[in-house]
Amino acid sequence: MKKHSVWLCLIFALLSLTVKSAESIEVVGLFSGTALLKIDGQQRLLKVGQAYSGVLLISADSRGAVIENNGQQQELKLSRTISNTYTVREKTQVTIPLNLNREYITSATINGIKIPVLVDTGANVVAMNSHQARRLNIDYKKGEPARVKTASGEEPAFRVFLNSVEVGGIRINHVQASVLEGEFPQEVLLGMSFLQHVKMEENEGLMHLIQKH
Numbered sequence: 001m002k003k004h005s006v007w008l009c010l011i012f013a014l015l016s017l018t019v020k021s022a023e024s025i026e027v028v029g030l031f032s033g034t035a036l037l038k039i040d041g042q043q044r045l046l047k048v049g050q051a052y053s054g055v056l057l058i059s060a061d062s063r064g065a066v067i068e069n070n071g072q073q074q075e076l077k078l079s080r081t082i083s084n085t086y087t088v089r090e091k092t093q094v095t096i097p098l099n100l101n102r103e104y105i106t107s108a109t110i111n112g113i114k115i116p117v118l119v120d121t122g123a124n125v126v127a128m129n130s131h132q133a134r135r136l137n138i139d140y141k142k143g144e145p146a147r148v149k150t151a152s153g154e155e156p157a158f159r160v161f162l163n164s165v166e167v168g169g170i171r172i173n174h175v176q177a178s179v180l181e182g183e184f185p186q187e188v189l190l191g192m193s194f195l196q197h198v199k200m201e202e203n204e205g206l207m208h209l210i211q212k213h
Contacts, residue, residue: 022039022040022053022054022055022069022070023040024038024039024040024041025037025038025039025055025067025069025074025076026038026039027064027065027076027077027078028043028078028093028095028208029045029078029095029097029206029208030060030061030062030063030064030065030078030095031060031062031097032060032061032062033047033048033060033061034046034047034048034060035057035060035065035067036095036206037052037055037057037065037067039052039053039055040053043203045204045206048060054069054070055067055068055069056068056069058073063077064076064077064078078093078094078168078169092168092169092170092210092211093168093169093208093209093210093211094106094167094168094169094170094208094209095206095207095208095209096119096206096207096208096209097205097206097207098205098206098207103118103119104118104119104207105117105118105119105187106119106167106168107167108165108166108167108188108190109164109165109166109167110126110136110162110164110165110166110188111136111137111138111162111163111164112163112164113135113136113137115132115135115136115188116187116188117167117187117188117189117190118185118187118188118189118190119190119195119207119209120189120190120191121191121192121195121200122191123189123190123191123192124191124192124193125159125175125176125177125178125191125192125193126162126165126175126176126177126178126188126189126190126191126193126194127148127157127177127178127179127180127185127188127189127191128177128178128179128180128185128188128189129179129180129181129182129183129184129185129186130179130180130181130182131183132188133160133179138160138162138179140158140160140179141158142160143158143159143160143179144158144159144160145157145158145159146158146159146178148178148180150180150184155180155181155184156180156181157178157179157180157181158178158179159176159177159178160176160177160178160179161174161175161176161177162174162175162176162177165190165194167190167194167209168209169211170197170198170209170211172194172197175193175194176193177193195209197211197212198210198211198212199211199212
């Protein structure tokens with residue numbers, strides 16, 4: 001009987017060693033059925049039903065993720081960190097996945113209206129065509145006439161200032177932009193007049209935008 005008790009104690013001890021809970025969990029990116037988590041400093045892209053370091057992803061969408069850690073379920077929003085003491089650290093960060101054309105395309109809210117944008121570090125300012133400007137209620141012809149360099153040469157444009165540009169939770173006010181007559185560019189270019197206000201990190205097909213201030 002004594003021998004059985006010793007074996008039971010050893011089994012319980014081994015089980016307790018294998019049950020691992022993460023000390024810190026951060027939601028870095030959210031997609032439908034997938035979440036990019038930073039678990040104890042290690043970044044992992046998990047699909048629903050997958051686990052890493054004792055953290056199981058139960059559900060994920062653009063609003064948040066539900067995870068299970070140490071037998072407890074937690075609902076996390078983007079860019080919030082939890083720890084075993086349940087302290088919360090706020091960060092403003094947006095994660096954009098690379099698409100099939102190897103472009104970083106996301107949605108931005110410009111002057112209160114949502115529109116697709118292409119992250120373009122080669123563009124000095126936010127750039128759009130005249131049709132997009134009208135969609136955003138921008139009276140661009142009141143802007144300053146200018147000329148901008150494109151792949152086909154210099155093109156006439158109008159220099160304007162946008163009231164605000166917001167990507168995820170990152171909002172920048174009074175952002176310089178250029179409006180070109182016609183169909184070019186096809187996507188609104190999220191250029192450096194916005195990107196200079198964020199820290200950019202690229203890793204494994206994901207672009208992270210982190211607000212500096």
